[in-house]
Amino acid sequence: MFSNDDFELLIQEIYSRYQYDFRLYSKSSLRRRLEQALIKFHCQNLKEIRMKVQTEKEFFPQLIAYLTVNTTEMFRDPGYFKSLRENVFPYLKTFPSLKIWIAGCSTGEEVISFSILLHEAGIKRFIIYATDINPMNLERAKKAIYDTEQVRKASSSYYEAGGTGSLADYYQAAYDSVQFNQDLLSNVVFSDHSLATDAVFSEMHLISCRNVLIYFEKPLQERVFKLFDESLVRDGFLGLGSKETLQFSSIKNKFEVRDRENKIYQKAWTP
Ligand SMILES: C[S@@+](CC[C@H](N)C(=O)[O-])C[C@H]1O[C@@H](n2cnc3c(N)ncnc32)[C@H](O)[C@@H]1O
Numbered sequence: 001m002f003s004n005d006d007f008e009l010l011i012q013e014i015y016s017r018y019q020y021d022f023r024l025y026s027k028s029s030l031r032r033r034l035e036q037a038l039i040k041f042h043c044q045n046l047k048e049i050r051m052k053v054q055t056e057k058e059f060f061p062q063l064i065a066y067l068t069v070n071t072t073e074m075f076r077d078p079g080y081f082k083s084l085r086e087n088v089f090p091y092l093k094t095f096p097s098l099k100i101w102i103a104g105c106s107t108g109e110e111v112i113s114f115s116i117l118l119h120e121a122g123i124k125r126f127i128i129y130a131t132d133i134n135p136m137n138l139e140r141a142k143k144a145i146y147d148t149e150q151v152r153k154a155s156s157s158y159y160e161a162g163g164t165g166s167l168a169d170y171y172q173a174a175y176d177s178v179q180f181n182q183d184l185l186s187n188v189v190f191s192d193h194s195l196a197t198d199a200v201f202s203e204m205h206l207i208s209c210r211n212v213l214i215y216f217e218k219p220l221q222e223r224v225f226k227l228f229d230e231s232l233v234r235d236g237f238l239g240l241g242s243k244e245t246l247q248f249s250s251i252k253n254k255f256e257v258r259d260r261e262n263k264i265y266q267k268a269w270t271p
Contacts, residue, residue: 006046007031013050014067018060020133021196022067024220030067037066064134069215072106073150074167075113076210077242078160083262085162088237089121092205097125101204101231103195104212105130108141109154112170113161114208115184120164129202131193138190144180151178195224200231207232210241210263218248225249229267238265 011022011030022030034046041063043049052059075081092098100118105111111130118126132138151171158167171178193201195212207228213221228238229251238246238255240263246252255265 002031002034002046006050007034010034010046010050010053013053014060014063017053019197020064020067021194024196024217024223025067026215026217029069029215033066033069037063040066061135065136068134069211070106070134070137071211072109073157074109074146074154075157075161075163076110077262078157080210080239080242080262080264081113081117081161083259083264084239085117085121087258088206088264089117089123091235092237093121093123095205098123098127098205099202100126100128101202101207101209102128102130103193103207103209103228105132105137105141105190106134107137108144109146110208110210111141111188112144112180112184113158115188116158116163116167116170117161119184126187128188129204130188130190133192133194133196135192138192142185142190144182144185145177146180148173148176148178195227196220200227202231203233204231204236205233206237206239208239210239210244212241213244214241222249225251229254232267234267234269236267238267239263240265 015021015023034049037049038045041049041052043052049063053063100114102110102114108130111128114128130141151167155167170184171180209224209228213224216224225246232238237258240246242263244263246255246265254268256268258264258266
């Protein structure tokens, strides 16, 4: 347990020293994760963590992994990917080229899933911008090396997502890990971008931001929804996670629900 003051001082220190803004993250889940960080870094209290942030340059990158939740998997919630394949890609295929933003891409499993899906839909001219605030996640994502057991489980999700081949066609196995074909990442730009502090960087046809907003308080969710609205072209699509919704946001009237169950929205045409 720790006091509110120590908690606020740490979050403020991180912001002023590194410009990582956790001030509007859900406090209860941040607190839970900081309790785990105390154990991991053998600290008695948050003052010690703050001291490490101030004095040890290499400490903060390790701490980020504890401040955020990185859980992800390939073809997570396969119904989402099936719906994209059936309801969204046929429409997007009519554009000469596509820009897709995967915001909060973690270690890249969602990126690989999208890349496979686009390949199977015959969409060749696209760029995926895959962004996250955790540099270690981005480095892992670029390597596209995953645990064999994890990929074995993803095979069934791939079929549920309407996969038309075999997931094994896309990787080479080596001991207890698999390496996905680098071709899958040739149209992917990985970049450090924070939904809490950074701005629009391009015009997108599809934004997928799943299982990120659940860790934000309402005002930060609102910031992100506005960012997505400003980033999407007319008729562009937005996909959220299973526990996330546009329903209570100020931009909800600018979007049509395309698939309620799978949280897929389309920016409505406004003259
Ligand atoms: C639970 S993972 C979700 C991964 C993937 N989208 C999925 O649904 O499987 C959440 C990711 O959001 C990232 N994240 C947290 N805060 C962020 C922010 N302000 N801007 C961008 N990414 C953020 C974390 O680093 C983490 O990789």
